[in-house]
Amino acid sequence: MQNELYYDVAVIGAGTSGLYTALSLTDDYATTGGYACKVAVFSKKSVLGCSSALAQGGIAAVLDDKNDRFDLHYNDSLIAGGFENNPAALRVLVESAPDEISRLVKYGAELDKDRDGNYSLGLEGGHSRRRIVHVKDRTGLAVVNALWAAANARDNIKVFENAPVSDIIKGDGYYAVCTGTTLVYAKYVVMATGGIGKLWKYSTNSDIATGDGIYLAAKLGADIKQLSYIQFHPTGFKGGTDGRVLLISEAVRGDGGILLNGDYERFMDKYDSRKELAPRDVVSRSILAEQNAKGNDKFYIDISHKDPDWVMTRFPFIYGEVLKNGYDITREPIPIYPCQHYLMGGIAVDEDGETDTANLFATGECACTGVHGRNRLASNSLLEALVFPHRIADTIKKRGFDVPVIKDIAPPRVTDTNENIEAIQELMQKAFFVNPNIELCKQGYNTLDDTAISFCAKRIFEELING
Numbered sequence: 119m120q121n122e123l124y125y126d127v128a129v130i131g132a133g134t135s136g137l138y139t140a141l142s143l144t145d146d147y148a149t150t151g152g153y154a155c156k157v158a159v160f161s162k163k164s165v166l167g168c169s170s171a172l173a174q175g176g177i178a179a180v181l182d183d184k185n186d187r188f189d190l191h192y193n194d195s196l197i198a199g200g201f202e203n204n205p206a207a208l209r210v211l212v213e214s215a216p217d218e219i220s221r222l223v224k225y226g227a228e229l230d231k232d233r234d235g236n237y238s239l240g241l242e243g244g245h246s247r248r249r250i251v252h253v254k255d256r257t258g259l260a261v262v263n264a265l266w267a268a269a270n271a272r273d274n275i276k277v278f279e280n281a282p283v284s285d286i287i288k289g290d291g292y293y294a295v296c297t298g299t300t301l302v303y304a305k306y307v308v309m310a311t312g313g314i315g316k317l318w319k320y321s322t323n324s325d326i327a328t329g330d331g332i333y334l335a336a337k338l339g340a341d342i343k344q345l346s347y348i349q350f351h352p353t354g355f356k357g358g359t360d361g362r363v364l365l366i367s368e369a370v371r372g373d374g375g376i377l378l379n380g381d382y383e384r385f386m387d388k389y390d391s392r393k394e395l396a397p398r399d400v401v402s403r404s405i406l407a408e409q410n411a412k413g414n415d416k417f418y419i420d421i422s423h424k425d426p427d428w429v430m431t432r433f434p435f436i437y438g439e440v441l442k443n444g445y446d447i448t449r450e451p452i453p454i455y456p457c458q459h460y461l462m463g464g465i466a467v468d469e470d471g472e473t474d475t476a477n478l479f480a481t482g483e484c485a486c487t488g489v490h491g492r493n494r495l496a497s498n499s500l501l502e503a504l505v506f507p508h509r510i511a512d513t514i515k516k517r518g519f520d521v522p523v524i525k526d527i528a529p530p531r532v533t534d535t536n537e538n539i540e541a542i543q544e545l546m547q548k549a550f551f552v553n554p555n556i557e558l559c560k561q562g563y564n565t566l567d568d569t570a571i572s573f574c575a576k577r578i579f580e581e582l583i584n585g
């Protein structure tokens with residue numbers, strides 16, 4: 119080990135939830151008795167390589183008092199989540215949203231506004247009101263850029279880029295975080311490592327989404343739950359050529375996009391009265407049911423009936439990316455198919471983001487606060503990545519900082535999280551795509567070893583097999 123460094127808090131992950139945690143920790147010295155705590159933030163690859171930077175649609179929040187209410191946002195989230203949501207955590211999520219949007223703007227995010235200077239509010243599947251703040255169709259990139267710039271401007275936040283954390287060892291009152299070349303000692307660890315999409319062959323997630331934080335937290339004794347609560351997004355673009363699936367945002371359906379089967383017929387009304395605006399799990403299952411009924415796996419989304427200039431202005435990123443692959447979204451239906459998109463479960467935490475292991479917190483997609491229940495309502499995820507980091511920071515600040523006495527620790531392990539990744543992706547795609555195939559889960563279980571992705575796959579199979 120070459121370097122040994124000392125921080126108060128080590129945040130593993132530099133997406134929305136990790137950067138927001140670091141900023142909230144260092145926001146106000148008054149709440150830490152005038153002490154400026156030192157925060158180390160780790161990013162496995164470049165900061166912009168996180169899944170947050172790919173987010174398109176936006177962030178849900180009740181901001182239009184005349185037409186919207188907290189209880190409507192709460193109920194929409196419950197309905198999408200199959201009423202399996204944690205009611206207390208969901209209440210916190212919904213009611214904290216307006217304040218966190220204000221703080222996000224103070225950190226520098228410039229959200230789209232209408233001509234009157236009010237936030238331009240989008241509509242997405244499962245929402246009964248327009249309540250999605252956004253930055254065109256690249257909200258996540260704008261958010262991460264703003265948070266990263268704000269973090270870089272603070273002397274007491276250090277962002278380590280291209281620094282994959284391979285092990286964390288628990289000492290007496292401190293953690294030792296290992297990146298291979300550096301050992302960082304910190305009293306508190308916050309896991310903010312994102313999702314597990316790279317377990318699947320077809321996913322919208324970035325390459326970093328291999329479940330590292332979930333694996334490391336489990337090794338530290340934290341409870342992991344509901345890892346089989348996976349959201350399959352109905353509209354992954356099917357005409358792309360590279361590994362990651364381009365998402366066709368929920369907002370396209372929210373703004374009038376319709377779904378067509380292989381015979382170019384609209385079909386959603388056969389499966390749900392909300393048609394294209396049903397929650398994502400319902401739409402994904404409807405697509406597979408329609409495929410079985412018709413014997414045809416071709417599906418399309420069509421927004422070509424809208425004014426082309428408006429489409430290009432509202433969805434410039436999607437328009438440009440799809441055009442690169444030979445389709446013009448303003449003129450024709452474009453091919454789509456469901457793919458893995460989001461993890462609802464993860465490291466079990468309470469409403470302050472704390473795990474059942476002392477001074478170990480988790481937030482963002484790797485954490486399970488229970489706010490999403492069985493299926494996440496669109497645009498509640500970036501919101502979760504703002505609300506709970508703030509609460510984690512407040513909890514840590516209240517608990518206080520002291521200098522731990524570092525003793526000898528066991529040598530850290532350096533693991534390759536991507537080992538066997540292609541074999542596992544093939545397996546997951548067959549064993550659990552929208553609906554699980556329990557026989558294949560049983561067969562696949564015994565082929566898995568002890569890397570982060572294997573650990574996550576095993577836990578998913580265990581949950582599915584045991585019902």
Ligand SMILES: Cc1cc2nc3c(=O)[nH]c(=O)nc-3n(C[C@H](O)[C@H](O)[C@H](O)COP(=O)(O)OP(=O)(O)OC[C@H]3O[C@@H](n4cnc5c(N)ncnc54)[C@H](O)[C@@H]3O)c2cc1C
Nearest residue numbers: 131132133135162169170175176283312482483497499500
């Ligand atoms: C294409 C797409 C569109 C989306 N659109 C929306 C949307 O419109 N609205 C919405 O609410 N949600 C959306 N989501 C979901 C949302 O973006 C994510 O759930 C959320 O951004 C996750 O934030 P995070 O901070 O938890 O994780 P991420 O942003 O993925 O960040 C994870 C961080 O952890 C780091 N990391 C991982 N492993 C290690 C390791 N071993 N060592 C060091 N660092 C590590 C990564 O480098 C990264 O910095 C979308 C997701 C995708 C993929």
